[in-house]
Amino acid sequence: MALVLNDEQTMLRDNARGFLAKNAPIAHLRALRDNRDADGFSRALWKNFVQMGWAGILVPQDYGGLGLGHVEAGVVMEELGRTLTPSPFLSTAVLAASAIARAGTDQQKENYLPKIVAGELIATLAVDETAKHHPEKIAMTATRAGNGFKLSGAKTFVIDGHVAKLLIVVARTSGKAGDTAGLTLFLVDASAPGVRSERTSTVDTHNAARITFDDVNASADSVLGKIDAGWDVLEGVLNVGRAAVAAEMVGASEEAFSRTVAYLKERKQFGKAIGEFQALQHRAAHLYCELEVTRAAVLKALQTLDDSYDRAGAIVSVAKARAGLSATLAVNEAVQMHGGIGMTDEFDIGLFMKRVRVCQELFGDSNFHADRLARLNRY
Amino acid sequence: MENLENFRKETRAWLEANCPPEMRRSSQSEDDTCWGGRHWKFQSDAQRQWLERMAAKGWTVPEWPREYGGGGLSREEAKILRQTMRELNCRSPLDSFGIWMLGPALLKYGNEEQKREHLPKIARGEIRWCQGYSEPGSGSDLASLQTRAEDKGDQFLVNGSKIWTSYADKADWIFCLVRTDPNAPKHEGISFLLFDMESAGVSTKPIILISGSSPFCQTFFDDVLVPKANLVGKLNKGWDIAKYLLTHERDMIGGMGTTSENRSLGQIAADTVGSHNGMLADTALRSQIAAFEIDALAFRLTMDRAGDMAKVGHAHPAVSSLLKYYGTELNKRRMELVMSAGGTDALEWEGERSREGRSARAWLRSKANSIEGGTSEVQLNIIAKRILGLPGA
Ligand SMILES: Cc1cc2nc3c(=O)[nH]c(=O)nc-3n(C[C@H](O)[C@H](O)[C@H](O)COP(=O)(O)OP(=O)(O)OC[C@H]3O[C@@H](n4cnc5c(N)ncnc54)[C@H](O)[C@@H]3O)c2cc1C
Ligand SMILES: Cc1cc2nc3c(=O)[nH]c(=O)nc-3n(C[C@H](O)[C@H](O)[C@H](O)COP(=O)(O)OP(=O)(O)OC[C@H]3O[C@@H](n4cnc5c(N)ncnc54)[C@H](O)[C@@H]3O)c2cc1C
Numbered sequence: 001m002a003l004v005l006n007d008e009q010t011m012l013r014d015n016a017r018g019f020l021a022k023n024a025p026i027a028h029l030r031a032l033r034d035n036r037d038a039d040g041f042s043r044a045l046w047k048n049f050v051q052m053g054w055a056g057i058l059v060p061q062d063y064g065g066l067g068l069g070h071v072e073a074g075v076v077m078e079e080l081g082r083t084l085t086p087s088p089f090l091s092t093a094v095l096a097a098s099a100i101a102r103a104g105t106d107q108q109k110e111n112y113l114p115k116i117v118a119g120e121l122i123a124t125l126a127v128d129e130t131a132k133h134h135p136e137k138i139a140m141t142a143t144r145a146g147n148g149f150k151l152s153g154a155k156t157f158v159i160d161g162h163v164a165k166l167l168i169v170v171a172r173t174s175g176k177a178g179d180t181a182g183l184t185l186f187l188v189d190a191s192a193p194g195v196r197s198e199r200t201s202t203v204d205t206h207n208a209a210r211i212t213f214d215d216v217n218a219s220a221d222s223v224l225g226k227i228d229a230g231w232d233v234l235e236g237v238l239n240v241g242r243a244a245v246a247a248e249m250v251g252a253s254e255e256a257f258s259r260t261v262a263y264l265k266e267r268k269q270f271g272k273a274i275g276e277f278q279a280l281q282h283r284a285a286h287l288y289c290e291l292e293v294t295r296a297a298v299l300k301a302l303q304t305l306d307d308s309y310d311r312a313g314a315i316v317s318v319a320k321a322r323a324g325l326s327a328t329l330a331v332n333e334a335v336q337m338h339g340g341i342g343m344t345d346e347f348d349i350g351l352f353m354k355r356v357r358v359c360q361e362l363f364g365d366s367n368f369h370a371d372r373l374a375r376l377n378r379y
Numbered sequence: 380m381e382n383l384e385n386f387r388k389e390t391r392a393w394l395e396a397n398c399p400p401e402m403r404r405s406s407q408s409e410d411d412t413c414w415g416g417r418h419w420k421f422q423s424d425a426q427r428q429w430l431e432r433m434a435a436k437g438w439t440v441p442e443w444p445r446e447y448g449g450g451g452l453s454r455e456e457a458k459i460l461r462q463t464m465r466e467l468n469c470r471s472p473l474d475s476f477g478i479w480m481l482g483p484a485l486l487k488y489g490n491e492e493q494k495r496e497h498l499p500k501i502a503r504g505e506i507r508w509c510q511g512y513s514e515p516g517s518g519s520d521l522a523s524l525q526t527r528a529e530d531k532g533d534q535f536l537v538n539g540s541k542i543w544t545s546y547a548d549k550a551d552w553i554f555c556l557v558r559t560d561p562n563a564p565k566h567e568g569i570s571f572l573l574f575d576m577e578s579a580g581v582s583t584k585p586i587i588l589i590s591g592s593s594p595f596c597q598t599f600f601d602d603v604l605v606p607k608a609n610l611v612g613k614l615n616k617g618w619d620i621a622k623y624l625l626t627h628e629r630d631m632i633g634g635m636g637t638t639s640e641n642r643s644l645g646q647i648a649a650d651t652v653g654s655h656n657g658m659l660a661d662t663a664l665r666s667q668i669a670a671f672e673i674d675a676l677a678f679r680l681t682m683d684r685a686g687d688m689a690k691v692g693h694a695h696p697a698v699s700s701l702l703k704y705y706g707t708e709l710n711k712r713r714m715e716l717v718m719s720a721g722g723t724d725a726l727e728w729e730g731e732r733s734r735e736g737r738s739a740r741a742w743l744r745s746k747a748n749s750i751e752g753g754t755s756e757v758q759l760n761i762i763a764k765r766i767l768g769l770p771g772a
Contacts, residue, residue: 003684004691261767276771278760284769285762289705296684297677321673370669379645379659379668 001303003296009075015052016079023048024085026348032086033205039163040199040207041086050119055093059101063113070240070305074247074298081251084355086206088122091160094244095237096123099168099185103225103233108187112166123166125237126155126211133364135170135234136180140213142171148219149173151186151194154212159362161209162199165190169213173228180231185224192216204354236309239316242363243301246316246323249359250298253291253323253330256352260284260334267339280337287333290326297322314376321369324360331356387459391467397432398469399425405468407734409592412474415504417551433472434503440478443486447494448502454690476545477501477508479631481554484624488571488612497552497573509576510628511541511555511598512621519757521556522565522618526600528557528572535559535572535610537580537603543751547583547596550576554624560615571617573609580604590743591728591736626699628752633699633706634682635748644668644713648720664719671712678709697765704758707748714745 024045049055057073059065073094097116115121127135140153151171167188175182194216197209225233264275274280301319304312331353335342342349402425413426421427433439441457443449482501485494500506517524526539537557552575560568580603583596612620645668652661659665688694717738718725727733749755763769
């Protein structure tokens with residue numbers, strides 16, 4: 001497949017860019033932060049996303065969704081990255097929707113997907129338990145009790161976990177931490193007895209939660225996919241999340257970069273535009289190359305998820321690792337090249353740095369993915 | 380799509396039937412490359428046969444038009460041919476500056492006679508070309524070149540000297556930048572000339588590289604007479620052609636780092652540093668190799684994407700600077716890792732075991748990648764100016 005967006009994808013991108021620039025520019029993020037918004041995102045804006053079909057972007061048309069692919073989801077993520085817009089798009093439309101659409105029974109799909117499409121359900125994936133991403137080290141337990149299970153343990157950094165009504169929880173039904181076998185996914189109502197959630201306020205003004213589970217009942221019907229064999233489903237969903245976050249970083253870093261290039265042309269010192277100094281020109285040109293190379297890898301990863309979902313692991317790791325590194329370089333250079341003003345809260349450039357730091361950690365940082373690639377290539 | 384699948388099948392069958400077994404082994408050294416030319420000595424019958432068969436199909440230059448000795452293939456077909464050759468481990472039948480650089484420039488700027496005269500000979504490997512751009516005083520600032528060509532009626536009289544002329548001592552003809560108007564601004568007085576290296580007044584002096592081989596020369600022109608019919612394009616308009624040709628040279632050099640070796644870096648390192656639980660025992664080296672592989676794969680995709688962008692008309696003309704810069708820096712990184720993974724084995728300079736110091740020589744040779752065809756710094760200047768639009772670049 002050609003590594004370019006087709007006409008429909010380009011139209012989606014242009015529409016998303018136009019819409020977000022008008023309705024959710026960075027001032028929108030600032031307002032949520034400065035007003036200490038209770039939800040941390042705008043429900044009115046989310047309703048607009050729903051009206052445009054974005055909540056159901058990955059949901060099959062049979063369930064009322066747009067039935068589009070990962071490339072399209074990535075296009076939206078990239079635009080959200082440009083404007084640093086907080087929304088349940090990643091948690092609900094990307095992670096939860098794709099997990100349920102891929103692994104759900106007809107009944108589960110019927111129960112949840114139309115609600116996601118309609119904007120009636122915010123859902124998320126609860127996977128990490130430690131400060132660094134280590135999905136195979138999941139220790140949270142699900143022990144059999146009658147026909148169902150009892151869940152106990154704690155999850156951390158659950159995206160939108162403070163507002164989600166449905167949690168897709170990964171727990172261990174057998175084996176020990178470190179085994180990929182023995183994991184099972186459960187669909188858990190966030191208001192079930194024993195579930196406690198604590199909002200974590202993070203550096204980037206986006207939202208996550210620490211969630212504890214204390215003997216929470218999960219019925220047999222709530223199992224998503226197969227018991228003990230949740231790893232493949234989980235890896236698939238994580239790959240989708242990784243590629244989506246990589247796309248978000250592409251958007252954030254390119255926006256930071258283009259603001260920086262504009263500043264190089266405008267700011268004068270020593271009687272000329274600072275963009276005339278070769279010390280800055282070469283760094284900017286190098287950064288441009290890094291961003292272009294990342295863009296190709298991220299697009300390929302999204303396309304591979306569409307074409308051969310089960311074989312996307314390696315390219316997704318390449319994309320996530322590269323996006324993390326090049327976005328980190330982009331935001332660091334952005335602040336540096338802005339000089340003193342780049343350090344101020346009033347100026348937007350620092351906000352890109354904050355979001356990129358979070359995206360770098362989500363679903364494995366660059367080191368995690370380099371290690372994963374090395375394992376896949378057996379060295 | 381169906382047609383392409385047929386083409387793939389036919390191509391595979393043809394290659395299997397026609398590529399001699401000796402030409403389906405990875406090449407062992409630079410000597411295995413067939414450069415063609417008047418004085419070429421084929422290394423084996425297989426090398427000759429392979430060239431002749433491929434040239435007869437036009438597949439030494441698959442995308443050139445058939446009337447000039449090419450295969451007339453579409454971009455997709457040519458891609459399939461390359462892929463299939465890679466899968467079957469077929470060597471390239473012919474490599475040359477004529478194919479990589481002069482051909483594309485002649486196809487765009489040459490007149491009909493020049494195309495008919497020169498292109499088929501390039502395609503068949505009969506004439507080997509060298510590139511006369513750089514001069515002792517004009518490297519990165521190429522447009523400051525001083526080699527003169529004076530108007531003498533039906534001929535030009537060429538005087539001056541070129542340097543770093545790769546394979547000048549082995550080449551049959553040269554494509555050469557000369558100053559035809561010394562009074563015009565530097566970019567506007569340059570012309571693009573072709574001439575025979577056997578012309579009276581041409582001489583070469585080989586220069587040895589740090590890798591120990593001597594592929595390039597200083598080249599002297601002492602009252603060389605060149606027929607005016609050998610001027611490509613218009614008089615004093617050679618700079619546009621020179622730049623166009625450079626974009627092809629840069630694409631070619633930039634792509635060199637992506638040709639994969641038989642053994643991956645991970646395998647090389649496993650032999651020297653050992654493994655522990657399936658992971659390289661030297662964890663720092665392991666991280667460096669993984670980081671490299673991530674960038675190398677992403678770069679290969681960047682080259683694919685550049686091609687796809689060109690096809691839909693969205694390619695930036697300066698994208699070859701990106702590919703050249705990134706690809707050559709990557710190749711240098713790869714060779715540093717080959718040395719690091721190889722340890723003291725990689726330091727051997729002579730003898731069977733090291734295949735005459737293959738690693739060390741390739742490592743040293745790779746350092747030229749970010750110099751030849753325009754240095755990395757020059758590529759960054761071009762990107763800053765033409766893509767980012769930074770002032771004063
Ligand atoms: C936390 C903080 C505390 C500070 N405290 C003080 C203080 O107490 N007192 C005080 O007087 N100042 C203070 N400063 C100001 C500080 O000294 C300036 O920010 C600094 O000198 C850079 O100037 P600038 O911000 O105008 O950036 P600019 O000069 O506009 O620089 C912008 C970018 O261009 C680059 N650049 C500029 N000229 C060139 C060149 N010739 N070649 C290559 N690159 C170039 C810079 O390196 C930078 O990356 C403080 C700044 C900060 C961030
Ligand atoms: C192996 C090899 C094969 C070659 N083959 C050929 C050939 O076949 N035909 C041919 O014509 N030429 C050939 N060349 C020459 C090559 O194109 C030149 O070496 C190259 O263009 C650089 O010119 P220079 O060597 O004069 O270096 P210089 O231009 O003197 O550069 C020296 C250093 O200064 C830097 N520099 C120069 N200008 C700037 C600037 N404006 N901004 C920032 N930095 C700058 C350069 O990047 C470099 O690091 C070959 C070179 C090599 C190494």
